[in-house]
Amino acid sequence: MTDYINEFCMHDATCGELRKSDVGREVTLCGWAWHNRDHGGLIFCDLRDRTGYTQVVVDPDCVPEEDFHKAEHLGREYALQITGTVRDRGADAVNPNMATGEIEVLASKVNVLNESVTPPFSIEDGIETDETTRMKWRYMDLRRPEMYQSLHLRHTVAQAMRAALNERGFIEVETPILANSTPEGARDYLVPSRPNPGKFYALPQSPQQFKQMLMVGGIERYYQIARCFRDEDLRADRQPEFTQVDIEMSFVQETDVMDLMEGVFKEVLAAAGVQHEFPLQRMPWKEAMDRFGCDRPDVRFGMELVELTDIVRGCGFGVFSKAVEAGNVVKCINAKGAGNWSRGDIEKLADVAAANGAKGMAWIAYT
Structure with a gap:
């Protein structure tokens, strides 16, 4: 099968694909200079593209003097084209944290495609840079692996959705x-x-x-x-x-739609690497509203609503009995683990209940 990512371009391998089986292979890589290190005559550069990164070694005995001078002055995020030979790092130099950690590329040619000013933040995952700075330098932010993975996941989901629907006789308009x-x-x-x-x-x-x-x-x-x-x-x-x-x-009942979409979602989630049990749980709208007060409940949440209307009818407690007489309902939530909350913390929930449409809230603590 043809690897089209290495066709119609300036490289014949990507920075994340080389492995020990490629030792001895002559390759041309394109990417950005990530980390540069000068070890007294030998220059090491981690060259990165969207697939990962590979360590490149620039030896003055293996490249023209002009190219070695270029390597001495590489800055972060310089765009480079490197030609060289894949070689084994040796057992003592293997980096287990890199997918390409067993090999490195000994450069024979260094071509600086474009220079760069020092970026305003590190091009790597887990940075603490504020979002405003990231948005200002969005094209730099997109080079970070987690940003690429987000875009790739969206692509994967969209393609899986298309494939699943195409197989089921849909056409895209x-x-x-x-x-x-x-x-x-x-x-x-x-x-x-x-x-x-x-x-x-x-x-x-x-x-x-x-x-x-x-x-x-x-x-x-x-x-x-x-x-x-x-x-x-x-x-x-x-x-x-x-x-x-x-x-x-067209020409369907509601169960036809649900059955079809369940199959589509099963394929899409599998393509995205998400584990989920099928068939999916189904719940009538009324049951969802009665148990959760929401027509799209997260059933993992627990603390379901339990109706007490018949129990408190005529109980003598005016807050409840008057509500029932007016045609309203009384429901409760068993908030396990909240029995030792302070009175102040519990009474703050009354405002939350009111903001969500309740006429009031009573409580009892069972410790």
Whole structure:
């Protein structure tokens, strides 16, 4: 199978792929100078690309004098093209923390493709740089392995989603971004039309109208990894611009949709390396609201709501009995481990309960 990442480019190997089996191979690598060390005549450079990094050794006896002079003055994040021979590091010099730790590349040519000023933060994982600095230097931040892994994971999930839906007879249709405004519940972003003064396009909250047109038009099974825009205040799970997988099906019952999507998610999670048990738990909406007070509950959380309405009916405690007489319900949460909380801490929860729609909160501690 052809490794296309090393075709149509200036390198014939990546910085993260070389292993002991490649010893003796003549290679050309391209990447960024990560760590540079001058050991009194021998210069070591960790060359990094998106796949990882390889140690390069520049020996004055193996490169032209001009190239060795370049290596003496390498700065961090210089863009380099290195040609050399893969050699064994030897048992005493193996670095077990590197995927390429058993080998190194003895350079025969050093080509500086571009110089760089010293970056404002270290190009590695686990940095404590504030987000404002990272956003200002976003192109440098994207070189960090964890940022690349985030982008690669998103790619993996999107491709797995496409493959799973393609296998199930769906076709991907790209719907327009500039369209007329449709009443859906959230505010639209508006884009002025230069050729039509005083008129505006609306960016889609989601491709709802277009999905309906596709179904009426006989497409039957459609999907799209769609960009959506909502001119609304930020929420914990929503931002002004986001991506969603849009799916529409015709001639189906609700169990058909759930069964199909469960199979799709099984394949997508497997592709992303996530372990999960299938079949998925299913719960009617009413049960979810009764037990958790939420239609998308995290069932791992525990502390489920338990209704006490019938138990406290006519109990004589006005807070409860009057609520029941008014047609309301009384529910409780068994907060195990909170029996030794202070009175002040517990009563703060009354404000939390009220903020979430409760008329009040009573409590009892059982220690």
